[in-house]
Amino acid sequence: MTDLTGAVWRKSTRSGDNGGACVEVATNLPDTVAVRDSKDSTGPLLTFTAQAWADFIAAAKREGRPS
Structure with a gap:
């Protein structure tokens, strides 16, 4: 189990304020x-290695570009 003591959560800039799909990342x-x-905030969460997260973000940025 990952120790989340001291985690600083920030809400995704892509999350709206309308109660929809909101994501926080530490x-x-x-x-x-x-x-x-x-x-x-007390429910389930996902954890990734820092490298796996960096790879995910890089791939999302590549895939999100218009053709």
């Missing part, structure tokens, strides 16, 4: 990035 943890639903 990137200040040693070698770990955690992701959770902002509407359920």
